[in-house]
Amino acid sequence: MADLNVLVEGYGRFEQAVRQVTEKWCRPFCSHCRRICCRVDFCEETRQSPFLSRVAALFSPAATFDPVQGWLSASGCQLLAGRPPVCYEFLCRDISTAVAMDADRLHALMTLSMLLTHVGRRAVGGRHLVAVMRAADLARIQPERFMARLGEAQTAFQAAVAVLDGQSACRFRQMLSVIVSPPRYDQGDG
Numbered sequence: 001m002a003d004l005n006v007l008v009e010g011y012g013r014f015e016q017a018v019r020q021v022t023e024k025w026c027r028p029f030c031s032h033c034r035r036i037c038c039r040v041d042f043c044e045e046t047r048q049s050p051f052l053s054r055v056a057a058l059f060s061p062a063a064t065f066d067p068v069q070g071w072l073s074a075s076g077c078q079l080l081a082g083r084p085p086v087c088y089e090f091l092c093r094d095i096s097t098a099v100a101m102d103a104d105r106l107h108a109l110m111t112l113s114m115l116l117t118h119v120g121r122r123a124v125g126g127r128h129l130v131a132v133m134r135a136a137d138l139a140r141i142q143p144e145r146f147m148a149r150l151g152e153a154q155t156a157f158q159a160a161v162a163v164l165d166g167q168s169a170c171r172f173r174q175m176l177s178v179i180v181s182p183p184r185y186d187q188g189d190g
Helices: 002-030 040-048 050-059 093-099 103-120 135-140 143-164 173-177
Strands: none
Touching (some): 002 050, 002 103, 002 143, 050 135
């Protein structure tokens, strides 16, 4: 199953990059927020998904699951990679409101939040990678489809980072739109 190991490693490395940028943009809000958006049932997905369990074991071997707190510790999520895509998809109202006036940054942030979901879509037949619950079914992952989606996500990731860092979004909109449809742009927008 050498091919699966390559996919797990590629996914985990990409997830780490997405996590770092996501944390950079969300930390100012999350660090002082009193609400906890993490839920144990989300954490359970890592344990239930044979693919995510492999990613977590490779990238977060010291992480310990707690039946009450899940992967959450006093310093945040213990998983460096292997988190369910929903952990990235969620953008609280405070975060989305903070960038809502800048449609390009909002599009970039929304794209960033959906990258891992995109990679796993239809990985085994019509099922998302995370929805594959039998380890034996991982052998049915279509590596070409997986790698193509990973490549699209990596391209969109670079575009999202550029826009979030203040570069003009004009040349990046199409790359971002592969992952998420853009918000409506004013006609005079460059």
